[in-house]
Amino acid sequence: MPYEDYELIRITVDHGICRATIDNPPINLLDQALMFEIDRLTQEIAADGAVRVLIVDSADPEFFVAHADVALILDLPVDDITLHDHLSPFHQVMERFRTLPKPTIAVIEGICRGGGSEWAAAFDLRYAALGKAIFGQPEVMFGIIPGGGGTQRLPRLVGRGRSLEAILGGMDFDAATAEAWGFVDRALPPDELHRFVDKLAARIASVPPKTVAAAIRAVDASLDAQVGDIVTGLRVEDQLFRETLAQPEARQRLQAVIDAGAQTRAFELGDR
Structure with a gap:
């Protein structure tokens, strides 16, 4: 039976x-264990003919996914800063999820920064809670760039200027801004969010799966014709991410944020 023995995802x-x-x-950290379960879920959903739509939400009303595990980033090798012909392991997981041949919907009610925001960008549809959802790409503040697809998927959703504001500024933006920019498809009052998404998912699930898949392929073909191949961009992002990570100042900043209490609830919920 699928969907058994998950420890970090309730299904x-x-x-x-x-x-x-x-x-x-305590903060829905995107660590190695959660990444493994996301990848496993992606593959099981793809193989399950009974599933027509995937909704992802959070058990914690204050966090969707806080960000990628900084300690895991610091453990990445920095002795190779050449352009690779293959995708990084994180990019592979996100691309498998993005290309899942079934609609994916993110329900975002809390903090969604860094790797969490990058994962959100890989969904087909994103819906956020007004007054609660917070997004951000703070990587440059620590001397690196987004390394999970942020420099490639964000511009496709919100455009170059807004992407650079989010990435270079490293500032949080709320659900209303995310909706205005086009990063989320709708920002709804918290008491309406799940009701809307559940109704939408039920409508999609009522459509023949081949029709849904064809519609998605057609939309994606239109976008690909305009912006080219995302994999090439992901390879470039991966190279530049590793290049910035190799800088001593970046590693010092990343270690400093851990030493300052990052990845605890108090730190992540504080004013940034």
Whole structure:
């Protein structure tokens, strides 16, 4: 049976809709264990003919996914800063998720920064809670650039200027701004968010799966014709991410944020 033995994701399937709820206390950190479960879920959903739509939300109302594990980033090798012909492991996981042949919907009610925001950008649809959801790409503040697809997927959603504001400024932006920019498809009051998404998912699940898949392929073909091949951009991003990570100042900044209490609830919920 699929969907067994998950420790960080709660999974239910009903009427063609799979709901995956992230539950990785204390802050839903995108660590290696959660990445493994996301990748496993992606592959099981792809193979499950009973599932027509995937909804991902969070068990923690204050965090969707806080960000990628900084300690994991610091452990990445820095002795190779050449352009690779292959995708990085993180990019591979995100691309498998992005190209999942079934609609994916993110329900974002809390903090969603760094790698969490990059994962959100890989969904087909994103919906956020007004007054609660917070987005950000703070990597440059620590001397690196986004390394999980942020420099490639964000511009496709919000354009070059807004992407550079988010990435170079490293500042948070709220759900209303994310909706105005086009990063999320709708920003809704918290008490309306799940009701709207559930209704939408039920409508999609009622459509023949081949029709849904064809519609997605057609939309993607239109975008690909305009902006080219995302994999090439991801390879460039990966090279530049590793290049910036190799800088001593970047590693010092990353270590300093851990030493300052990062990845604890108090730190992540504080004013940034």
